[in-house]
Amino acid sequence: MEEKKQVTLGESLNRFGRVSKGSNVFLTILLGIVALLSVIPFILVIIISFTDSETIQKTGYQFIPDKWSLDAYKMIFEDGAVFKSFGTTIFVTVVGTIIGVFLMSTFAYTLSRKKYAYRGFLSKYSIIPMLFSGGIIGNYIVIVNILGLRNSVWSLILPLCMSTFSIMILRTFYQMSVPEALIESAYMDGASEWTIYFKIILPLSLPGLATIALFLTLGYWNDWFSALLYIDSNKIVPLQYLLMKMETNIEFIANNAGKMGMTANNSLPTETIKMAVVVLSTAPILIAYPFFQKYFIGGLTIGAVKE
Template sequence: MSISTALSKKTIKEKLKYENEDNKFTKISKKSNLGMNIILVTLSILSILPFLFVSIISLSSEESLRANGYSLIPEEWSLYAYRYLFNSGNQMLKSYGVTIMVTVLGTIIGLLLISTYAYVLSRRSFAYKKFFTMVAFIPMLFSGGMVSSYLVMTKLLGLKNTIWALILPLCMNTFYVIVLRTFFKNSVPEAVIESAKIDGASEFRVFFKIVVPMSLPGIATIALFLTLGYWNDWFNAMLYIDKNSLIPLQYLLMRVENSMEFIINNSTKLGTASIDIAKTMPKESAKMAMVFLSTAPIVFAYPFFQKYFISGLTIGAVKE
């Protein structure tokens, strides 16, 4: 037997051995994959159930809730909680409009500021990146406090009772800048930027034509965070907004709930009319209707961000 024939037989044996080992690991991975799928499906169902439960309670009549408590299949369906909330005239629709406008404008402005700031900090050629990193990082650790922020917004900038009082406080976030800066470093090769610069592209053209398309997962993730922040914000409205025409949805729902609690808890002190109003007021179903109205748009919008959101969280997580 020649040496080449012996080597070829040895190579074939080793190849078959590795293929058997691969098949063994593949079988194990399939079982593990099935188990993980079952666990994830179970967790998904457990995550959906609370929202489904809330929506069903909001469609239940207040009398059935008082008599039988919460149940997945109510004895009596009713839209009274939603009619009660929307009976405030056009205020609910106005608040929805304010929240949508603030969310859209705030997300666009925030993305523009955060992405450009993060891109500058990610460039090796930027001479002052350490200084501007500290400028952004220090306020995250040591803030000026609520009183100073209020004075700056109302006295210095004069933004009280304006739409910008709801947009500007949330449009810049140091944590998002650091996350996006790291994403730019790991996902955008420096050679691509240098090649574009050699071809005569300006910094703005490099950013909008090359960096942004290559960084859509990270930018979409930050956009989702900003959208959630603006949609759920009520604190800035409580501080800076007195006009009913500028009240966002979350703050309006909180005011409605507080008013209901006040009437129900003090109905005996306020007189007979208040007692009658308290009896007909949909306390529990209205609370659940508020939760549904405030969370449903985000729940339905999330699937459009999902593929970018997952990619944005995983890309750049491992440094090679």
């Protein structure tokens, strides 16, 4: 009788997990349409960035414009400042991601160890910033007055390198994916904490680390607010802040040309520059994302279901 119940339960679970052929076709078409609707706007943005500004004024946005132009990109890359900003942003993103992953992974590993004496204190200490923030003034005082990092590239790196949310993800990842017996056997073989961390924990934690690295990469690449607060020098301006300033300045000139006594401002490719800014700021992330994707889903879903 019990065997029949188990067989019936197994069949019902298998039937629940299967998708009929008609449903599979419907879901495939539906998800394909959703994916297409998500990609089409960005394709249109790319096309507009290569469209002549006068053509946009006459005919509006088109997938196949009457005239192509590189004026928007020529104006953006004209003085070479964009290349310097690219270098600054790449340096900040790479160095900040490495530092952030190292600090948060070591801290999360400490919180995952049940035998660590200060585990409870550090857990509460890390949760406090999620509930209470020091605010912009407090951050500014610490970065500028206490640490003295104004006009320093480290003012773009240090404020974003730690996140309680990411620490909690990694702590759960360690608890669910790293067997306790594996760590105990390493202790018995005489391995130190650093040996266990570098030779056992890190190789087993690639999905979780890749997830945190992706969060950090997106945060550093899209950050412009830190530069607004802490950077006055044009030598270390990040890409996002520079593009925002260029777009604002060009739009201001286009809107106030008459008051300033300027002429021929209809030739300014304001609309195409906006689209070119979007392309330059998002294209590198779109290129890098597929390399993280296979780890990203596994890193987020680990520990979501506990047997």
